Amino acid sequence: MNEPLPLCDARTDLKPIEVLFLQQLPEPSHELVESPQCELQREHSGVHIALAQASGPDSWWLVWAPGNAQLTARGWNMDRRLHEMDDCPATQGESEDECLLPARHAGAHSFEMESSGPRVPSAFARKKMLRALRESLDDDERAELEEMESLLASPEGDPLPLITQNEALVVTTLLGQVALDDWLMEDLVLRVVERMDTRMQALGR
Numbered sequence: 001m002n003e004p005l006p007l008c009d010a011r012t013d014l015k016p017i018e019v020l021f022l023q024q025l026p027e028p029s030h031e032l033v034e035s036p037q038c039e040l041q042r043e044h045s046g047v048h049i050a051l052a053q054a055s056g057p058d059s060w061w062l063v064w065a066p067g068n069a070q071l072t073a074r075g076w077n078m079d080r081r082l083h084e085m086d087d088c089p090a091t092q093g094e095s096e097d098e099c100l101l102p103a104r105h106a107g108a109h110s111f112e113m114e115s116s117g118p119r120v121p122s123a124f125a126r127k128k129m130l131r132a133l134r135e136s137l138d139d140d141e142r143a144e145l146e147e148m149e150s151l152l153a154s155p156e157g158d159p160l161p162l163i164t165q166n167e168a169l170v171v172t173t174l175l176g177q178v179a180l181d182d183w184l185m186e187d188l189v190l191r192v193v194e195r196m197d198t199r200m201q202a203l204g205r
């Protein structure tokens, strides 16, 4: 296995108008990255590019010129633009990893290079993955999850003098961390944490 090739280290901040545009795209796949890094191979030729958002099957790339050079698009000069581009068709031999760059990109394919890092899935993407996760559960696992959901949905029950304020703080913090790692439990955990938080605040913390 060859060493992964290094990535270009150019970065740029999304402009407010670009953020507005990207935020209205339907079915976004990830949270916007405020300061995306170029995803091409170090010392590539031509413009820098970074995936700004994937919307359903469409990939929107931010394209920007090195330095202050101007790009020409349909007779307009501009130093950057958002552009919907087709995917690079290349796949890696046996593993069949797909290249994550757009078609006709400069430099090496993404699977030959360092990772540009994972993006945080959008709420939309998380819901979709969550549905798939639920479907992959076996009967016992699903029954357990549904039981917990129905417990939370029913009246709250009597408060029990079981826990101190500091313990409750630790428990809610730990649960919050679990929620980050386990999407299936996330919704349940967040609901429990929210209730405990509300009660702690009512106690005048």
Ligand SMILES: [Zn+2]
Pocket (backbone or CB within 6 Å): 008, 009, 010, 038, 039, 040, 044, 047, 048, 049
């Ligand atoms: Zn670059």
Ligand SMILES: [Zn+2]
Pocket (backbone or CB within 6 Å): 088, 089, 090, 099, 100, 101, 102, 105, 108, 109, 110
């Ligand atoms: Zn490629």
